[in-house]
Amino acid sequence: MQPLSRSHAWPIMGPAQVQQLEPALQALSPTPLMQSAGLACARLALAVAPHAQRVWVAAGPGNNGGDGLEAALHLHQWGKEVVVSLMALPGQGPADAQAALQRAQQAGVRIQPDVPKEWLQQMAAEDLCIDALLGIGATRPLGADLQACVLAMQKGAAPVLAIDVPTGLNPQSGQWLSGDSADNLAVQATHTLSLIAVQPGLLMAHGRDASGQIWLENLGYQASQHRVPPLAWLNAPYPGTPKRHASHKGSHGDVAVIGGEGMAPHGMDMRGAAILAATAALHAGAGRVILSLLSGHACDSAPPDVMQREFKRLELEKLHVVCGCGGGTAVEAVLPEVLQRSACLVLDADGLNAVARDSVLQNALHQRGSRQSTVITPHPLEAARLLGCSTQQVQSDRLKAAQEMAERFQCSVVLKGSGTVIAAPGQTPRINITGNGRLAIGGTGDVLAGLVGARLAQGPNPFEAACAAVAQHGQVADDWPTGGTLTASRLARRLA
Incomplete structure (x- = not known):
């Protein structure tokens, strides 16, 4: 015992x-x-x-x-x-x-x-x-x-x-x-x-x-x-392997975060979500981080370590892309190209909602499975939209829901929530138990998406990268100082 x-x-x-x-x-x-x-x-x-x-x-x-x-x-x-x-x-x-x-x-x-x-x-x-x-x-x-x-x-x-x-x-x-x-x-x-x-x-x-x-x-x-x-x-703990001495910024992958719709479409500025994902990728050790805001304008509040670039200038075939954080409806215009060209892709938030609404995008996501690495990171409501069912049905059997998404879209899946499930075709799913109620605030999902992108850029296969990122994300929350307030921006900066 x-x-x-x-x-x-x-x-x-x-x-x-x-x-x-x-x-x-x-x-x-x-x-x-x-x-x-x-x-x-x-x-x-x-x-x-x-x-x-x-x-x-x-x-x-x-x-x-x-x-x-x-x-x-x-x-x-x-x-x-x-x-x-x-x-x-x-x-x-x-x-x-x-x-x-x-x-x-x-x-x-x-x-x-x-x-x-x-x-x-x-x-x-x-x-x-x-x-x-x-x-x-x-x-x-x-x-x-x-x-x-x-x-x-x-x-x-x-x-x-x-x-x-x-x-x-x-x-x-x-x-x-x-x-x-x-x-x-x-x-x-x-x-x-x-x-x-x-x-x-x-x-x-x-x-x-x-x-x-x-x-x-x-x-x-x-x-x-x-x-x-x-x-x-x-799920196993995050091993926290240090970078080798004989390495350089190109050894740890380039992460591009595509998202952050501006104020105009619906009266809400969502650039902060993309900035959180980029900050997380940066602090998690990605070699270079590029921020491509769908607002079309550079943001002065982005970390100075993060490069900013227009979407049309991104070499998607060479990048580990995190797409959808704060993407709003603007993400729909770039998503077909992102799905087709990105070497490795983490799809989150509004990117998933766009896929759920469009059968053509669903097919494009499925087709990536035979040639490109993909991780999707839905919360239960986004999962329900992707599966065409209710949130209650997802929550009644989270293992089944995660595995069904993995098979349907031929990718690794992070079904977020209490007891996050990580699934992939041909893999026995894992259940993660790090993390606590402090993560139940806006922006922590964007941090996780950026963290998954960084781990994916550093070499593991998508399933193992997702497992490591989810374990680390929760462990940082578990180790949070007693009495200290956890915010998404502070969480992103504590990743290492």
Whole structure:
């Protein structure tokens, strides 16, 4: 068992893949998987709450509840005062869970069909609740009995250890099972124990806040030894390799940022977005950075290190192009040429919106896949426009949406958001967990686009360049000084 670490490649699987693996893993173990899972949970409970005297286990009718019953048995035998609230009818549930119930009853564990409200009032902050209500099979809003358990955990003083997934969280998407209603009830876990592999929902959307510290007990699963491959891998940290001494500005690539529509078309000056992308590329170590503003005028506020050039004078075939940041409607006029001629392309923001509106541009983007490197960096709304669906559909399965865009447009995709997904044709996607809510401000996406352009200019293939840029972008936010205000311009200048 190990805590989630950004320095290790962790397998990420959905409920269907985990359930497909269980028979093969059971065949390799002389001990029933449920017993192994319960023992792992009990050991983790002792580790995270070593001074606990009381342990409340809220157990559901399925395998997750069986894991909780097995954990309760061990904690009871180790001298803890344990109460199990079993939210299941007599004889209900799979055979392994029924066997776990019999073992716990025979060991003398106190089991009751409701929430022990008076007993819970005596629990202290050093005690522990174990959430074993639903697990990876959760697909619909909670019933009244489960809501009562969740509410008791929310009101209690003791921390919560969730098995598999905090109850109320969709294991695939990280969205709430009850939708985004204001009266949502879900467990806010202090720790979550993942069994076999990590569920993608723990790393996305509300899962980032609801899961607490994530732990993995693989129960014998090794990706290299089993036929069921992961849905995704945890994104690796940015390695931060320094430039070689024997290098020059031409060794680190030329990045051209095309965007920044002026004031005239709709009464808003969007040149700042392009300047942010150029600043990011500059501070991320691109050899030379060229800014081509669609306003048609040079900008005095651009960094003096950045060259400014008219679009018609750009040698696109020799450049790593970042296009679309603040492009407005003006980007539509240059996009056909950008798609056709750019040696390497990062397409963002209004460039993506223009593609979504025009089937000819969509085909041109797809055609680049056979001869030129491309990375697109949509947020969920832009992704929905590209896929012709709703934002809710994108967010309900971010891995699927990212992979579908990668295949449709034959390029690398950075689907931004909580748990950014990086996908590419022929690659297992990665989920990134660096970054925090400080990035939820205007301009940070432009900074990411410029950073991807710089990493692409420095040599890696588009997928690896995108993975490195996303990891670094989030890590800078994670390392931000406590109490300091993060702005997009400051973020761009902290890249190195």
